[in-house]
Amino acid sequence: MNPEKCRELFRRLSLAIPEPTTELVHASTFELLIAVILSAQATDKGVNIATAKLFPVANTPQAILDLGIEGLEGYIKTIGLYRSKAKNIMATCRLLVERYNGEVPNTREALESLPGVGRKTANVILNTAFGHPTIAVDTHIFRLGNRIGLAPGKTPLEVENKLMKVVPKEYLRDAHHLLILHGRYVCVARKPKCGECVIYDLCEFKAKSTPASAAVEAI
CATH class of the missing domain: 1.10.340.30 (Hypothetical protein; domain 2)
Known part of the structure; x- marks a missing residue:
């Protein structure tokens, strides 16, 4: 995925998910x-x-x-x-x-x-916790990295290394949670909700379903 498309992808995700953070409840x-x-x-x-x-x-x-x-x-x-x-x-x-x-x-x-x-x-x-620009590759991020063409890789470490290279610097800190939340609620494993996807036209997944024109236009 070229740099311009990648930057636009994260711009849209950051607008769709304005407060990207973990869903694990914690106070310390x-x-x-x-x-x-x-x-x-x-x-x-x-x-x-x-x-x-x-x-x-x-x-x-x-x-x-x-x-x-x-x-x-x-x-x-x-x-x-x-x-x-x-x-x-x-x-x-x-x-x-x-x-x-x-x-x-x-x-x-x-x-x-x-x-x-x-x-x-x-x-x-x-x-x-400490605000470092790291990306933890869980099942959601591994799936998205490969599915949408953002950072294809055969192992979590390979996907992580590619993401660290392609994600624009201004989005590195939030990229981890942006991708996890998008994967958890929209780009789900079995039946991705392409009709709700704000990055539909940027995604390189060959088996995309119904176009998400309304979602894309809204962002």
Whole structure:
């Protein structure tokens, strides 16, 4: 996708989604970290239901350690892979207390040293909590990168690297959430809602459905 088309694509998405941010409910960087760890192979809605009960009781590393692993599991057992996630969260909280004075670090190296935190999670924290221009490639962004011709790639890292090169600088900070929200609500996996798409005419997906003239004109 050429630079002019790419810039127009993000201009339209930013108008259609004026406040792009995560849908994981959190009140601190630590709460965001825990929510993102829990969100792997789970929905934001499911995570929010669990953390709405967990965070009022324990929303610091020490408080979660004080719960113990069985106590923590009791709050997150509705989430997939909750046992392994509980182990990772406990280990991460221990490291945060012992190594980082209970604070979430703001570097990729430090974040990825935490159990349960890989590149994608680190990118989310760096972007959402600390304002870094990072792009976490989840299933939505991977799908969009390939489907619309924005950043085709065979792996999440390949898509991420291409996005970092093609996304205009002024949109880099918000690109992560713009693409996720567009993929979650419009360019969905099975039946993309092309009739509601504001970037319909810019999209290079060969199997596009009904033209979205009204949506495009509105933006």
